[in-house]
Structure formats: C-alpha cells, structure tokens
Amino acid sequence: MSAGATAGAMPCPVSGMVSATQTDEDWREIHVVFCGQAQIVWLRCLRPGFRHCFVVFGNGRLWLTLDPLSCWTDVRIQPIGGGFDLPAWYRAQGMITIPVTLVRHQPPTSAPWGPFTCVEAVKRVVGLRDRRVLTPYQLYRRLGDCERQSEPKKRAGHRPPLTPRQAAARS
Structure with missing residues (x-):
C-alpha cells in the first residue's frame, strides 16, 4: 500500500496506487441527481x-x-460548506434527487460493456449492473425500485415516485 493510503481504501489492482484518500464509508450522503x-x-x-x-x-x-x-467528466469539490444541503438546493432548482448506497461487488469483476453516457457513468459509480438501464428515466425507475426494496413494505400496491409532470398535474 502506498504511503498516502488510508486504512480501508482499496489499491488499484493494476498500479497498486490507492484511488482515494477516503473510503466509501466516509461519504455519508450520496445522491443521484x-x-x-x-x-x-x-x-x-x-x-x-x-x-x-x-x-x-x-x-x-x-x-x-x-x-x-458529453465532452468531459466534470469532477468538482463544491465551494460550499458541508452543512449546506446541496440535494435540497438541487430539488429547489426543479431537479430530482435520489439517495443511494454504493454497491461494491466482491470479488471485483468487470461491469458489462455499454456506451459511455451519463447513465453508464452513474451506474458504474453506484455499482448498478443492469444492461437494460440506458436512459436517465430508466435509471430513476431502477434506483426507485432499489430504494423501495430496501424499505419495509408500508402497504400493498406501493407506487413508484412521481415524475415532475405527474407532481405538477396533482398540484
């Protein structure tokens, strides 16, 4: 393990370098927007x-x-404090956020091949392996399914989250 490695961080199998100075557990909040x-x-x-x-x-x-x-992947540390509720700010801007839990497959294996899109990048970050998920809406539905499966059933006939159009129609 390299000198800057922290306990629990996974070294890259090719270079042996640690990919991050934080472990997955350090990121308490993870949202797909x-x-x-x-x-x-x-x-x-x-x-x-x-x-x-x-x-x-x-x-x-x-x-x-x-x-x-489409032309690059933008990775940024946002110039706001940790106490700021960034997902709530995105929701106030009319976006949808879904909290997610990272899935790390053991032993690590290659993810299925797919065209590099925003959906494919997000799927790889969160550990979702589903070739049928190709569009942001399909990803939204799939993550909503995962979220509901992790919750105890509240009632029979539990419905998926509303789309923005459905929410606007009801108000």
Whole structure:
C-alpha cells in the first residue's frame, strides 16, 4: 500500500496506487441527481425532466460532484460548506434527487460493456449492473425500485415516485 493510503481504501489492482484518500464509508450522503436541461439537440428526445444525471457525494465537511458530460467528466469539490444541503438546493432548482448506497461487488469483476453516457457513468459509480438501464428515466425507475426494496413494505400496491409532470398535474 502506498504511503498516502488510508486504512480501508482499496489499491488499484493494476498500479497498486490507492484511488482515494477516503473510503466509501466516509461519504455519508450520496445522491443521484436528474435534470431536464438539454443543450444537445438529440437529448431532447429523452423524457422531460430526465435528460441528464450526475452524482453528488457529501461527507459532512464538503460536497463533491461527478458530472459526466458529453465532452468531459466534470469532477468538482463544491465551494460550499458541508452543512449546506446541496440535494435540497438541487430539488429547489426543479431537479430530482435520489439517495443511494454504493454497491461494491466482491470479488471485483468487470461491469458489462455499454456506451459511455451519463447513465453508464452513474451506474458504474453506484455499482448498478443492469444492461437494460440506458436512459436517465430508466435509471430513476431502477434506483426507485432499489430504494423501495430496501424499505419495509408500508402497504400493498406501493407506487413508484412521481415524475415532475405527474407532481405538477396533482398540484
């Protein structure tokens, strides 16, 4: 293990370097954020409100965003304190956030091959391996299914979360 490694951090199997100075447990809050903005014309064929997705990590001291864009992946430490509720701010901006738990497959194996999109990047970050999930809306539905399966059943016929359009229609 390298000199800067922390206990619990996983070394890269190829280089032996530790990929991060924090372990998965240090990131207490992890959210997938869905938004409807589309500057690329062909993304407008995707469901409104679900044209892009990215990941937000919080550890109580700072927030990190990993935003896979079409031309690069933007990784930033946000210039706000850890006490700021970044997921709530995204929701106030009209975006949807879903809290997630990272899944680490043991032993580590390759993820299924797929085109590199924002959805594929988010799936790899959270450890979701489902070839049928290709669009942000499909990812939203799949993560909602995972979230509901981890909760105790409240009642029969539990419905999936509302889309922004459904929520607007009800208000």
